[in-house]
Amino acid sequence: MSHLIPNLSREKIKQMLKYIGVKRIDDLFKDIPEEIRFKGKLRISGPFSEQDIAKRFSERLSHVIDPSKILCFRGGGVWPHYVPSVIDHIISRSELYTSYTPYQPEVSQGVLQALFEYQSLICELTGMDVANASMYDWATALAEACRMAIRVTRRDKIVIPSIIAPHRERVLRTYLEGLEIEIVKVNLNKNGTVDISKLSENVDSKTAAVYVESPTYMGVIEQNLDEIGEIAHKNGALFIVGVEPLSLAIFKPPGDYGADIVVGEGQPLGLGMNFGGSLLGIFACRFDRKLLYQMPGRIIGLTTEQDSARRAFCMVLQAREQHIRRERATSNICTNVALNAIKAAIYLSLLGRNGLRNVAKKIYANTHYAYRKLLELPFTESLFKDAVYFKEFPIMFKEVDIEEMNRVLYDDFNIIGGINLGRFFEDMANVALFCVTEIHSKRDIDYLAKAILEACEK
Amino acid sequence: MSHLIPNLSREKIKQMLKYIGVKRIDDLFKDIPEEIRFKGKLRISGPFSEQDIAKRFSERLSHVIDPSKILCFRGGGVWPHYVPSVIDHIISRSELYTSYTPYQPEVSQGVLQALFEYQSLICELTGMDVANASMYDWATALAEACRMAIRVTRRDKIVIPSIIAPHRERVLRTYLEGLEIEIVKVNLNKNGTVDISKLSENVDSKTAAVYVESPTYMGVIEQNLDEIGEIAHKNGALFIVGVEPLSLAIFKPPGDYGADIVVGEGQPLGLGMNFGGSLLGIFACRFDRKLLYQMPGRIIGLTTEQDSARRAFCMVLQAREQHIRRERATSNICTNVALNAIKAAIYLSLLGRNGLRNVAKKIYANTHYAYRKLLELPFTESLFKDAVYFKEFPIMFKEVDIEEMNRVLYDDFNIIGGINLGRFFEDMANVALFCVTEIHSKRDIDYLAKAILEACEK
Amino acid sequence: MSDENFRQAKWSEPLLVELEETPESAWYPDEVGEIDIPKHLIREKLDIPNISEPIVVRHFTRLSQMNYGVDLGIYPLGSCTMKYTPKICEELLKNRKIRDIHPLIEEEYVQGLLQVLYELSVFLAEITGAYKVSLQPSAGAHGELTGCLIMRAYHKLNGEDFRNEILIPDSAHGTNPASASMAGYKVVVIPSNEEGRVDVEALKEVVHPRKTAGLMLTNPNTLGIFEKDIVEVAKIVHEVGGLLYYDGANLNAILGKCRPCDMGFDIIHINLHKTFGTPHGGGGPGAGPVGVVKKLVDFLPIPTVEFDGEKYYLNYDIPYTIGKVHSFYGHIDVLLKAYIYILLHGAKYLEKIAEISVLNSNYLMKRILETSKGIELPYTDDPRKHEFVVSAKKLYKETGVRALNISKRLLDYGMHAPTMYFPLIVEEALMVEPTETVCKKDLDDYADAISKITEEAYSNPNVVLGAPYNTSVRRVDEVKASHPKTMCLTWKFLKRRL
């Protein structure tokens, strides 16, 4: 509104128009042909004052549940985690959030160094050598990783497990639409991990990449990652691993079992859930020129001043990118989610290895406590019996309508229950996927179990 | 907690102790006599994690009404106003809020210039020549102004109107306790302004200061300020005026009618109500060395670098202050409310004269609309018939218990009604003081009138 | 105004790994007892430093001071629309009712959020003339990919999957060809004419009834020039059965003045982080909603946000949907800021945005051209729109000072440089976009600075060539940064090298 547009005074406009040498502002638009001019007035209300907008906004939000009064046990790609207050404080500094992509490194050392720290932290966490400065989300990171594998290997088949997050699969398929790629699915064992022999059968000399996730969409830690990697590599395929980053504080990182590319969702690292966005796509790979030069996205490097040994940071390997390579670029990504990557850098450095381990251990302990608690209920059954779960686990409910149960959990207990997997997987009509994290206490979990008992006995 | 205290690792402590040359940390406390050592453990719970504190805090606050669902018509010293989002944004910049009083001007130009702008803006608003960088609140500013007048005139009598804010009077009396001062009260006219002839009678050669407020505690704009000033000055007393700053955007400023000292409450200038604190005491005076050198508080000045003409800011006239003058200081004030003064500076500069005028006009229009609306009710009467009101006005309710009315207004209508003046003034048992500001719409006011009607007919 | 008046903060801040550790403390305090993970899955070493909160906060606070943002001064990066972000947008977004809401929550619990999203999609449709808008794409380029995939799906449904070419002007942003190519298309470049506009004759030559899938264009184009032949261009493409894609990066200039779909575009994206003032965050998150004309509605990504007259819901039932392009529904945080931004302005001030951004741009252009020796305006003399491109080719020839050097020297004045060397069709290009949120004095100061710099280029070129001087670091060695031998992409590279 008027206070946001400094040159809006009649006098100034006149003065400037005079200098330009035209009479009316409209003269500056005279090259817009009459026939396409917009004649009416946009049907957009306002201008509103801050005060009125705040009111309107809060009126709208009055039709949204109050999360501070609710216990959320839902995950599946975005998870409830605690966001340390430091993150919002730093991220609200306008030098950071009102800057553009650091095209002029000399005045952008702040964002550049922060992103360099992010890349370094992601590499420490995943055990990989290089990471880019972010992708939009796990799903697009996965899609770009597969495209990258296709470019690197010049092959056209991707092997994935039969169960991955439905939204990730959907995005992957969309992104591969333009290339004619075969996507092969490999079934799972009874414990929810990839069936190695089935995998072996499906990976061949046409395979560009083998993709697995750990923890899987079902929260299961994959057990045979070394073997899977070997199968991929033996066939000349790349080994792509999808990860939940907090799990890596206690579980072996992909770098330890030969992953070529790691993708994952950075939302647990200090981002809110925000109704699903924005998120943070993690993307890292081995240091191998063939891979590096095919990597999508921005990469930041440490260098020096031209005339001194003083450290400085800038974007590197831009020759891969669209603004130089255009149709032959490794990706079209331009604006990514840099600020979210900085959030993750703050989160990781604030918690440190001790804090991260504590969070991960608490999640692990909570997961197993909750898993056991729910299995103690008379009408539940485990889906994958000997699985090692992290953060999420599926529970089968005998003769229970999950949607109905969730409704009662919310109405009577202020609980957001597990995901109804029947929505996504035909054979899982009675299965709910629960999520527990460090924000939950034992008491919360006991309360969940009790609430489910009561809800289902209704 | 542990992450807040960087040197808390055993190893580091050992290393440092060794360097110091002692064995245990306790050796550094050995000069505390055994008999006064605290032997037990403080009964203070914690340490809590951020997450747990946030929970506890929000649990406590669940026992506080939600202001976003409520209409507040209460003022009386702190008023509901809109706080522009820019203020919180700027004030959250940690260079500002984590700094100390600017003792080293070379690294503190930010706070210094901001406070200089505050002083300048307050002087523009009040029409005075100099302002200090803040007092705690209007009440203590008033008390310090009276003490200053007593010092300057070496007299011992203060004349005030019979009605001023009860809390201000109470603080004033507390502050004058040590000095044996006579406080004389002058009655009001029927229109709520000071009775000039009564005033004349009470001001004499012993009078140090005449204090009036405009708008008064009852929201009445004082009409005879020139005359009051003349009476004070004729008798050699100082003329102190108390103001609500937003009113000065449309009403004559004290500088125009000869005020010597102006005090007031800066809370309307971008501070929240915060259950009554912190606030912002405005303090300004004429440029007169006698006054200036007796002024309490910090004052910021514009100067230059020592070796160049480049502008720079620093604190001035520190010889008045306690850290130099000790028991002969003009005041003991040290930590004031600098950050709140900066909030006011941001508010004033963000709104500018146009915005301030608009706010004040809206408040004025709302006040008169609400006043008329409430007087239309069958059981109400005006207290001061020919008054010019700003932001507040008292209404007499025939045979209505104000407390009871307010209870119904809250319970049934989500309204915080006017102040029950009976709590403070014996002769006002059925009077309520209402406040309307720019945050209220006509609809809100209509709703108030309707709610009162229904509440009182119950 | 001189370069003596500015110095960026310089803290020489070490890397996180070089800061002092606090090995025995941890931010996240809950001590959890031992847990039993199968041995072979256990992670042994985790090399992330334990730094205490005060030191972490200091680290990032110092870093931030070494970064230039819109809140510090003019930032006229052409094509990026770096405008001031109203603080109310940030403030309202801090609400927990946004941050702590899970995406897979039952729709009836989040009606208010869905309503806002729906309203935003309606606003964006109104502004662009689109029939329906999907809020899902994460950025402009993501919108382009989405758009190209919609083209693909459309032609496929029509049995025309043989169409395999997308036409793109030589002045286009790199994301356009990159996106087209990602969607499996061959890119055909259309040259610009001597006016800096699409060469209609050349276009006619390359359109092809079986090959052309569509054309991608931004209007005003990247030279800031309005493509006044757009109606004819659209006709040519449509006549051979192609679709028109509108790159919304330059929408700022025409808000309320004309609408892409009224010009003939079939698919459009909008960079909310440009035109609608959501902050760019040093590289995102942004948002790139995509709108389409009626005939393409059935191809939009799932889900769209809809209203059935009673309740708001997510519509997954889109017959020929291209699928999903993002995990959930898009960048909600960004979308809501744009919503607030739009309502702050209303129809009236949205149009003022266009007017004043164009006024500012033309004023600054004239100021620069009149006072800076060696700087020239390529192509037509028509007024530019919200941005303009000048060339320092002459200056370079005469002094050895390049567009790059001017840019670096501008940094010494506490001002951000323009976009350099884009579009590719202008030699020594400086692409300047002041936006509507600067004041006249900013424009005058900017022109004065460029004027001084060009004078300096003639009188004392070495000073310009050695710039910048007042920034937290001086000229960065970008060649070394990308060289295989010296490349350093993480802390580990540094350790290995030592």
Add this chain to the structure above:
Amino acid sequence: MSDENFRQAKWSEPLLVELEETPESAWYPDEVGEIDIPKHLIREKLDIPNISEPIVVRHFTRLSQMNYGVDLGIYPLGSCTMKYTPKICEELLKNRKIRDIHPLIEEEYVQGLLQVLYELSVFLAEITGAYKVSLQPSAGAHGELTGCLIMRAYHKLNGEDFRNEILIPDSAHGTNPASASMAGYKVVVIPSNEEGRVDVEALKEVVHPRKTAGLMLTNPNTLGIFEKDIVEVAKIVHEVGGLLYYDGANLNAILGKCRPCDMGFDIIHINLHKTFGTPHGGGGPGAGPVGVVKKLVDFLPIPTVEFDGEKYYLNYDIPYTIGKVHSFYGHIDVLLKAYIYILLHGAKYLEKIAEISVLNSNYLMKRILETSKGIELPYTDDPRKHEFVVSAKKLYKETGVRALNISKRLLDYGMHAPTMYFPLIVEEALMVEPTETVCKKDLDDYADAISKITEEAYSNPNVVLGAPYNTSVRRVDEVKASHPKTMCLTWKFLKRRL
């Protein structure tokens, strides 16, 4: 670490009145029709500039970069306890349920707030040993005044209003005598002994059974030395019927170690903005709650926050109350931050605060004394507590470099100077208080910087005398600033002068 590694931002930002105006726009947009105010009351001219929001934001953002704060580095201002402020304290305070709550609201609607305030007062009583705590005073000095008025009221009730002297050591902070004097007392100064402690013999000489109203003391004192004779001191004062006042500025050093009221103090204040980490805000708001022993409870300011077993309420029924010292109940915003701070730490870490702040202080003191020529420790060799005072007297004599110059030169390293020239009893005093929130490297760097500076003082004193160089402005002319002829206290002064 060298002074080459730091440069503070410099923006040469004009005054608000010098920025570009936008006369026809206004932030607050509601156009209100004409209103009819009686003519003689109308204001004609209002000289406040109309500046647009982007320019206002830029102005203050730039200013902020020219300000040093704890979040940027070590800030060891002695006596000020400039510690890191946990961000969670700030975050939780942004809740509208605090900001938008009116003070005169019915108690039953704000039970949660009253509960928190009550709990805080109980915590503070527990920490200090006081019987009851009032949260009303706005700062330390305000607490002192409150305390002196309580003394006054107490003696008066006892029929002893002839007591008119308050005893204050020569090392005391200036607010102590100023507050005593404001309360109508005569100040009697007690000298320090050769150890830097209250001279007990001198005290005995001045205490007087009819004159002495009380004694004000901080312990550890402003030299950072613990007054180990405190029990005797208390006895001496109590024996003549006087009261003891504890200036809580130095409470940080003894948290959980010993409690003022256990030492014999009757009235205490606590600077929440020091010991309890609420940010100082460049000069407030702080908070200075006052606690008293049981016999003084009936003199506290009204109202106190109380709990009757069922509900929390404001108690105005205090028989001999001194009245009110603040409009309402104190600085709620600050109080709540301290509440959060205390719970973050719990009993265990409150004690750690004392331990590590004392450890840091003694470590740094030794480092400085061992490596900096010309810097000496006055008074006893006993360990200091959370702060220490050294003297640059020798350095000054030998090189002409004063405590002031060392301070200015420290700024060039991106570090804040210590408190200078206080307490008054030490010549060329540097009063250093690192607090517990710095890391060892900060201490080493600080000592190294001082060491380098003192070396420089001997080798090249002019460099030190000319400091600072790396700050946004160089040495400020403070004499000119206060000189009647050149004094400039507002924009108007500037205009008049031109």
